[in-house]
Amino acid sequence: MLCVNVELNDRRYPIYIGENTLTNPELYPLNAGQKVMIVSNPTIAQYYLETLTHTLEKIGCVVEHVLLPDGEQHKNLDSLNLIFTALLKGNHGRDTTLIALGGGVIGDVAGYAAASYQRGIPFIQIPTTLLAQVDSSVGGKTAVNHELGKNMIGAFYQPIAVIIDTQTLHTLPKREVNAGLAEVIKYGAILDLPFFNWLEEHIDKLVTLQTDALQYCIARCCQIKADIVARDETEKGDRALLNLGHTFGHAIEAHLGYGNWLHGEAVSVGMMMAAVFSEKLGHLAPQDVARIEKLLARANLPTVSPDGMQPEEYLPYMMRDKKVIAGKLRLVLLKQLGQAYVAKDADRDLVLNAIRCCTQTH
Structure with a gap:
């Protein structure tokens, strides 16, 4: 234990x-x-x-x-x-x-x-x-x-x-296991590149619930979150980094009706949108975006927007996000793989462009 x-x-x-x-x-x-x-x-x-x-x-x-x-x-x-x-x-x-x-x-x-x-x-x-x-x-x-x-x-x-x-x-149904892996991958992407590298080597063991890999993975995720919560219990600063992909993902959940997509499935697509946005800002290399997409796909997670949901339909939900301050959209993005930051006034046209890029296989 x-x-x-x-x-x-x-x-x-x-x-x-x-x-x-x-x-x-x-x-x-x-x-x-x-x-x-x-x-x-x-x-x-x-x-x-x-x-x-x-x-x-x-x-x-x-x-x-x-x-x-x-x-x-x-x-x-x-x-x-x-x-x-x-x-x-x-x-x-x-x-x-x-x-x-x-x-x-x-x-x-x-x-x-x-x-x-x-x-x-x-x-x-x-x-x-x-x-x-x-x-x-x-x-x-x-x-x-x-x-x-x-x-x-x-x-x-x-x-x-x-x-x-x-x-x-x-x-647990396999779909629920996969949905949980979205949050696991998030931890590596935002704060721990060595853990992201470990996930690339061990994701198949996690999908099949192998005990040793599973316990190490859960403990590592809990430790990362515990460290952040200790610094910022009520999300005034660093804790917001845990929301990579969530602003996009919550829009998907709300628009489709809660429960039609699992939270982790929506966050998976949201992470792709955040990664593409980060690439367009010049932070992530295309190969970094490809690594994220491949790892999510190996975890049997979606990487493109739900059929029929238009890019413009995301924004009303995103503007009600708890990170919005004074009407300005704040998003968690990646400076590089393993290092996240909060963009304090995300350009809406770029946001829409990132969403559009994730409405088709790329």
Whole structure:
């Protein structure tokens, strides 16, 4: 088992990464008699709810659960209210710990519920998708979507622990595994060229969920994110770099309707658009763009815009992005492979040109 610590100014929390961590009661920062509310969905619950409940009962916890509808389209205020209702009906107070058992949607909604309920209760992340394990479960970003924009209603709220069991990935559809690899590739592209090089050598092992490669990969991604969060917990500076491809990708998700494309699939195309834009600005060499495209393709990810989505249709969503300041579009771009920066006033014509370049195979 591996452990990465997230070090913040006044607190820290562990990220445990290994096989069968779900069943190890020693990893849970809980005590006998403590009330716990597990938040999950029916898809995940059929595999892991009973196992987790049994582990918590070994500790002596009093366990309840609430199941949310499955899918990105349910990452909304209605699902948030389901959690609040369950907590209130069960007479839960500030001494209850919320546990998010699931992918990024469950983690984000449960985390925001924990941040809001009685002005804040503890919560634990148990991410069961690769995307959640390498990205969304770490760092305390919690939110729900609005029909006009993704993650527009939320809070920065840190978990007290993240428990990653790589065995859960073996019940994950291949499409979901691939979507998680988009966020993995992002880390190498923005901050860690040696890791990007490692991914080029080992991507096939990750696609097939080979244990050693998988655990190293997850730990490396968590360490990169933990280091950034330690410097910039509430995204005032460096943390924005983690959003490479996300401004384009969120536009795809919102336009198509949440859940029609997976988040990682949309981010994959968004990374291509950011790479092409960076090349047009003279930062990336064509061979660098080709390396990114090839690696994404080897992870079975899309690299071109969805059929029927026009370049002009991206901009209204992009202008509602949280990085927009004073009406100026800010984008995460690449100065070179392994080094990202925030462009503070992206030229809209160049943005449209980059999108157009990714609407056909190139």
